[in-house]
Amino acid sequence: MFDEPLMEDGEVLGVCPHDCPDTCSIVSTVETGRLKRVTGNPDHPVTQGHICRKYAAWPRRLYGPDRLTQPLRRFGPKGSGRYEPMGWDEALAEIGDKWQRILADSGPYAILPFFGSGTEGMVHGHIAPKRFFNRLGALQPVRTICTKAGREGYRATMGASGRHPPMRISETGLVIDWGVNTAATNVHQQIFLKQARAAGAKYVVINPVAITGTEQADLFLRPRPGTDAALALAVMHVIVKEGLIDRKFIDNHTLGFKEMSARLADYPPEKAARITGVPEADIVALACLYGETPHSFIYVGPGCQRHSNGGMTVRTIACLPGLTGAWRHPGGGLYFPTSTAFPGDFSALEGDDLRPNAPASYNMIRLADMLRGDGVQSLFVCNGNPASVLYNQNALRHELGREDLFTVVHERLLTDTARFADIVLPATTQFEQNDILFSYYFPSMALNHRAIAPVGEARSNLNLFRQLARVMGFSDAVFGESERDIVEHVLALAQPAIQGIDRSVLEASGWAPTGVDPVHEAFARHQYPTPSGRIEFLSETLAEMGKDPLPAYVPPKESPDGSPDLFERYPLQLITPSGHSIHNASYADKPGFKHDEKTPALYLNPDDARRRLIDDGRMVRVFNDRGSFVIWARVSPSVREGVAAAPGQWWDCHYPRGGCANVTTPDFPADMGGGSAFNSNLVQVEVYAGEERDGG
Structure with missing residues (x-):
C-alpha cells in the first residue's frame, strides 16, 4: 500500500476528498508525469463511471496560473493580496519563532487553528492537524457549519x-x-x-x-x-x-x-x-x-x-x-x-493524549467572536476559507484585518482568507498525496493513491505539521509517522465496521464496504439508540435541556412571523443554496471552470422583481443592517414570492463590487448544537445605480 513509485504514464485509483455524500471513486490518467484526465471508476457501485463536472475540471485547475507553488510573505495591507516569494525554511523559522514567543507570553489558547472540510481525508484532513494542535494545547474547532443542528x-x-x-x-x-x-x-x-x-x-x-x-x-x-x-x-x-x-x-x-x-x-x-x-x-x-x-x-x-x-x-x-x-x-x-452517519470513530488517533492541558474546543462559526480583542494573537487556517463561508463577513473581516493578528494560511490558491494572511504556504491536492477516506452515504472506505509529484514547492498537511512540530521542538513519535503508518492505524481500530473491511478488496479495488454497523443493525431490529430504545416523539432528553420535548414549530428568528417589525424593513428571505458549479467555496476560483453558473446571481420571483423595477440581468444591491453586496439579478418563477436565492459561495472577485452574500447573513446560532442559521436572513433588494468596479 502506497509503496508503488509514481508512474510516468498510466491510471491511478483515488477518491474525491470533498465533504460530499458520494465520495466518488476516481481514475486519474497520467501522461509524462502530468495529470491529463479525471474520470469516475466504472466498477464502483455508486460512482458507476460518472463524476460531477466540478471534479472533472481538475487537470486544468492543477496547473493553472493561480496555483500557489511557493511560500509567500505579505507586504501590502491585509486583504490586498500583495505578496512576495519566500523560502520554506525562512517561513517555518518565522512561524516557529512567533509561535514560541506567543506560547511563552500568552499560552496555547492565543494560537487559534481553523480547519474545515476542504479535504475529508483521514490523514490530511483530520488526524494531522488535530494531532499538532492538540500537542500545542490549542483550542480545537468544532465543525458546526454544515449539519450540526439537524444532526442533533x-x-x-x-x-x-x-x-x-x-x-x-x-x-x-x-x-x-x-x-x-x-x-x-x-x-x-x-x-x-x-x-x-x-x-x-x-x-x-x-x-x-x-x-x-x-x-x-x-x-x-x-x-x-x-x-x-x-x-x-x-x-x-x-x-x-x-x-x-x-x-x-x-x-x-x-x-x-x-x-x-x-x-x-x-x-x-x-x-x-x-x-x-x-x-x-x-x-x-x-x-x-x-x-x-x-x-x-x-x-x-x-x-x-x-x-x-x-x-x-x-x-x-x-x-x-x-x-x-x-x-x-x-x-x-x-x-x-452527515459525516456522523459513518459507523467509525477515529478520535483515538487525533492526539488528545498529546495535550499539555485538558481538551478544549470552540464553535468554528463563532470565529469572529474568538478573534475579537487581543486574546488570540495568531490564526492558522487550512482546509477552509472562513472569509467566504462564514456568516456576518463584515464583522469577521474586521477581525481578520488586525495587523497584530499573525495569520498563516496553507492553501492551493489565494482565497479570500489567504488575502488576509501574513504568510501563505502552498498546499498539495489529493492528486499529490496518499490518504484514506470514508463515505457516510454508502458505508465504505477508500484509498487515495497519489498520481503525480507535488507541483512546485507544495507540501501536504502531514508534511507541513511534521515540519511545524520540528520547529516547535515537539519530539513525539507520532510526528514521524508516514501516510502509510497512519492509514495502518486507521485500519487497525478495534471497531466492527472497520475490522469488517476486507483488506485485499480495499487494496485491489481502491475501496471496500465496511463491516457490520451496530447502529444500522439496531435500526433494522427497531432497537433505536435513544434512552427509551424507541423512536421518541416525546424526548425527555430535550426536556432536561430546557427545550420543548415534543416536535414543534418556532418561527425563525428573522422571518415574517418571527420578527414582523424587521420584516417591514427587509421583506425578502435570502437563502444561499448549493450551486452546481461550486462546492461550498471550492471551485469558486475561475469562471472558466464553471458550466452552469458563470457569475453570482440573485434569483427573484417575477412579482418581487416587478415591484422593485428590476429586470433580468440588472445589477442589484442586496442589503440589511449587517451589510450589503451587489449582484446580478435573475428573474425567474423558479423561486417562490418573498424569497431571494443566491446559489453558491462565490469569492469576492466575482461580485461586481466585491463582498459576498455572507456579508448579510446572521451571526446567531441555530437552536441545537450551535449550528449555523444562514437562511434565517431578511434583506431588501433594490436596483443598483453605481458603477461596476474595475476588473469586476
Whole structure:
C-alpha cells in the first residue's frame, strides 16, 4: 500500500476528498508525469463511471496560473493580496519563532487553528492537524457549519445518525426530496431516484426553489424558508386524523404518541397553509400520499436546518416515518446526510493524549467572536476559507484585518482568507498525496493513491505539521509517522465496521464496504439508540435541556412571523443554496471552470422583481443592517414570492463590487448544537445605480 513509485504514464485509483455524500471513486490518467484526465471508476457501485463536472475540471485547475507553488510573505495591507516569494525554511523559522514567543507570553489558547472540510481525508484532513494542535494545547474547532443542528435534531428523535443504503430506495413507493437538490449536492442519488421512478415510485419535492427534476415531480410544495416544521406537523395531523398510521409499529417502537397527537391537533392544514404559504389542498395531498404509501423514503437536506429553528425542524420531520412504520419496509425511512452517519470513530488517533492541558474546543462559526480583542494573537487556517463561508463577513473581516493578528494560511490558491494572511504556504491536492477516506452515504472506505509529484514547492498537511512540530521542538513519535503508518492505524481500530473491511478488496479495488454497523443493525431490529430504545416523539432528553420535548414549530428568528417589525424593513428571505458549479467555496476560483453558473446571481420571483423595477440581468444591491453586496439579478418563477436565492459561495472577485452574500447573513446560532442559521436572513433588494468596479 502506497509503496508503488509514481508512474510516468498510466491510471491511478483515488477518491474525491470533498465533504460530499458520494465520495466518488476516481481514475486519474497520467501522461509524462502530468495529470491529463479525471474520470469516475466504472466498477464502483455508486460512482458507476460518472463524476460531477466540478471534479472533472481538475487537470486544468492543477496547473493553472493561480496555483500557489511557493511560500509567500505579505507586504501590502491585509486583504490586498500583495505578496512576495519566500523560502520554506525562512517561513517555518518565522512561524516557529512567533509561535514560541506567543506560547511563552500568552499560552496555547492565543494560537487559534481553523480547519474545515476542504479535504475529508483521514490523514490530511483530520488526524494531522488535530494531532499538532492538540500537542500545542490549542483550542480545537468544532465543525458546526454544515449539519450540526439537524444532526442533533435527528438524534433527539432517532438516537443516532441514520444509515440508509442509497440503493434500497428503488424498492420504495414514494421518494420525498425535502430541502435538498441532489443533482447539485449528491449527484449519484439521481441514479437511484431514476430507478425508483422507473419501478413506479411517486416523487415529491419540498423546496422554496425549483430544483433539477422538479418538473417531473408528482407534487411540488414551496414552503416559506424556515417553516418546514409547521408543514410536517400539519402532514402528521392529517395522517393521524385519517387513520393512516401504523398502530402496531407505534405501540411497539415509539414513545409519546399520545402527547404528540395533542400537539398535532394544533396544526390543521389551514393553519399550516397560513404559516408556510403552501396551499391547504397540497398539504392534504402530501399527507394522504405519504400515509397511503408506508414504504416511503424521505431525504432531508441541510438547507432546511440552516435556520434558528433548524434542529427542531429536522427532529419534527424525522417523526414522520415513525407514524407510518416506514422503517419496517425495504428502503423506507429517512436519510439526513452527515459525516456522523459513518459507523467509525477515529478520535483515538487525533492526539488528545498529546495535550499539555485538558481538551478544549470552540464553535468554528463563532470565529469572529474568538478573534475579537487581543486574546488570540495568531490564526492558522487550512482546509477552509472562513472569509467566504462564514456568516456576518463584515464583522469577521474586521477581525481578520488586525495587523497584530499573525495569520498563516496553507492553501492551493489565494482565497479570500489567504488575502488576509501574513504568510501563505502552498498546499498539495489529493492528486499529490496518499490518504484514506470514508463515505457516510454508502458505508465504505477508500484509498487515495497519489498520481503525480507535488507541483512546485507544495507540501501536504502531514508534511507541513511534521515540519511545524520540528520547529516547535515537539519530539513525539507520532510526528514521524508516514501516510502509510497512519492509514495502518486507521485500519487497525478495534471497531466492527472497520475490522469488517476486507483488506485485499480495499487494496485491489481502491475501496471496500465496511463491516457490520451496530447502529444500522439496531435500526433494522427497531432497537433505536435513544434512552427509551424507541423512536421518541416525546424526548425527555430535550426536556432536561430546557427545550420543548415534543416536535414543534418556532418561527425563525428573522422571518415574517418571527420578527414582523424587521420584516417591514427587509421583506425578502435570502437563502444561499448549493450551486452546481461550486462546492461550498471550492471551485469558486475561475469562471472558466464553471458550466452552469458563470457569475453570482440573485434569483427573484417575477412579482418581487416587478415591484422593485428590476429586470433580468440588472445589477442589484442586496442589503440589511449587517451589510450589503451587489449582484446580478435573475428573474425567474423558479423561486417562490418573498424569497431571494443566491446559489453558491462565490469569492469576492466575482461580485461586481466585491463582498459576498455572507456579508448579510446572521451571526446567531441555530437552536441545537450551535449550528449555523444562514437562511434565517431578511434583506431588501433594490436596483443598483453605481458603477461596476474595475476588473469586476
